[in-house]
Amino acid sequence: MSTARALIASSASLWPRVTSHPFLRNIADGDLDDAVFRRWVAADHAFNVEYERFTAGLMSIAPTQHAAEVVGNHLAPNRVNLEVLARTARRHKVDLDVEPGPTTIGFSSYLRALLTTGYEPSVAALYSAEKVYFDAWSAIEPKTNHSAPYWPLVENFSSERTADALAALTLLVNNAAPDGPSAAMRTAFSRVVRFELLFWTAIYVGETW
């Protein structure tokens, strides 16, 4: 079994929670509460600003030029995410400078802190974040109403460009640990999935300090 598959298998019990999260279900059903939508835009923008720094940091510790290139290929789509979120925020008058919630800060800090533990756990974390996001949004993309205010976000997160970048990242994870994932890689992968679930829950129910 490849390293990427082994990582997914070791967190298999979390995956049904990813694709059936009520936040995503509401988006697919077209009945996402406006307050939740607004929290999502602000929190996801704050997260992606830090995610960009994490990705750039991972690029800086990549062991080869090829690895740096594959990781770096995630910067451009992330920039597009930020632009789509900023446009959406302008259109719906969402304040992007609001202080992020504790879960957003915890999740994004976890990724940046992980860089101090080296390339392998960090690339497993990047793969986890990208895989969860792509699987979640791809699952609801066919059902989402194209005239919904959040359609541009769903479309962007499940695009073919995202799929291509994820496929290249999968190969990179496999090459990083050809004999299978280390314990540190498994821990990082699983924690990112769980943080992602908490992130959606925090947006869905609202979270304060």
Added chain:
Amino acid sequence: MSAARTLLAASAPLWHRIAGHPFVKSAGDGSLDPAAFGRWLVQDYWFVLGYRRFLAGMVTLAPDWRSSDVLTAGLSPLQDELDLFRREAASRGLELGQEPSPTTLGYTSYLLASLHDGYDVGVAVLYGAEKAYYDAWVAVRASADRNSPYWPFIDNWSSDAFAGWVAAVARLLDAAAPSGPSTPMRRAFDRVVRLELRFWDAVYTGESW
């Protein structure tokens, strides 16, 4: 006004919550639920492990040998703290190696991630974490039951030695920002105090992924 005093003044509303937190108060009067104490032992052990890495990272960022002397001096007592945690955990049959809670992982990650933001922000983070801890425990020291199982911990973090360390960190902070704290320093300090409060909330009430 010095940088340290300015930061404290800006976060004054949070300070009342620090000294009056039910976890701290009940540990002080000995009424703390042993289960909550057990959760705290496990989570704080994890926190100190992450904090130690953060402090070591601060040593690598220190701008001169005087700052380095102060920061390095803070590392040695952490071994005694970890040994105290291990003894207490062993005597209570607690497993210290378990997965940290989301709040603990987020908090320690925030400390480590702040190293990427440079020395000035890092020293504001360090001061926030240490000052909150010292002020909380010193608030209950006078009335604390010396025979309570929680006394060794209260005694450790309200001691003159710990007060000296916190004062030394305040001087580092003042030297780092002679014209007053920058906006990133203010934000980081405030977040650390809020993360500390959430940490106590989490151990007091229990938290899971």
